[in-house]
Amino acid sequence: MERPFQWINRLLSLGLRHDQATAVGSAFQQEVWIRKTMREARKHTYSLDTPLSDVIFILLDTETTGFSPQRGDEIFSLAALKTKKGEALDLYCSHFRPKRSIPEQVVILTGITNEDVADAPSLQQEMHRILPFLNRSILLGYHIQHDIAFLNEFLSRNYRTSLQQTAIEMRRIMERIHHDTFPTLDDALSFYGLFPVNRHTALGDVMSLFEIWKRVFAELQQMKIDTLHDLYALLSQCS
Structure with missing residues (x-):
């Protein structure tokens, strides 16, 4: 080179x-x-017989200016919590300065204003920190395909690449364990008697996800879901 x-x-x-x-x-x-x-x-993927206790799961959440990355909506906040055995290891959290303004309805929902991100780094400037943090992990989140779609659109548009990590929907795990429906993060929190803190912020929602994941991980252990193969088999079951 x-x-x-x-x-x-x-x-x-x-x-x-x-x-x-x-x-x-x-x-x-x-x-x-x-x-x-x-x-x-891409080279580092967990084998199916990897014990869940050996897997790094990263809880991920983003806040975005809208719902369509293909039409120019952007991530303006991202939080990622690295966990192992249901315990927290490390945290990444940052606001970003988007090219388009945060719409008023999103400001009302998140409490994050355009002034809050005016001096923040761009997402492009933070990629050298985000990507290594996410490597060697499996991503977990609520409606996580929304977050993945935004990250992949950014990576594709700017670098002609995409995330290589497996991403698992937390909602699917809960619904397979409890044979019930949990359409929203609020539903999942309510099931465990938990209360959200700083809801609709990336950091607040990731910390809520962590409280849920601690309980879900313990339930998986009780069910003898010991390996990634066991987890994928559980997720493949019909509702």
Whole structure:
């Protein structure tokens, strides 16, 4: 691979100004690094006989400007809690400065204003922290495909790649365990007699997910759901 200065020199030879060449070279190097990180993530997958107690589960939640990443809606807040054996290990949490304003109805829902994110880093600036944090894990969340869709749209648009981690819907696990329906995070919290704190914020919802996951993980152990194979078999059962 060419060194950064060699790449910049090539761009300069094509007539770009030094500041333009430096910006392009930096973006190119970031894309190379991110794609390498994704390849490393692809290599690390848990085998089906891996005990659940050995798996890193990351609880993930995002707040977004809307529901359509394909139409330009963006993530403006993300929280991820790394867990093992139902215990918390590490936390990542940050606001991001989106290119479009946070709509009024979203501000009302989340309590996060445009002023709150005005000086925040962009999502692109934080990717060098987010991706390594998520690596070597299985992602868990409530309606987690919403979060994955936004992250993958961003990664695809900017770096022509996507997340490699398995993502599991917490709702499905609860419904298989209890043979009942839990359409929302609030329903899941209510079932366990829990009360949300800072609801509809990424950090608040991730901490609520953690309280649920502690109980769900204990229930899986009681049911002798010991390995990833056991968990996937449970999830494959008809309702």
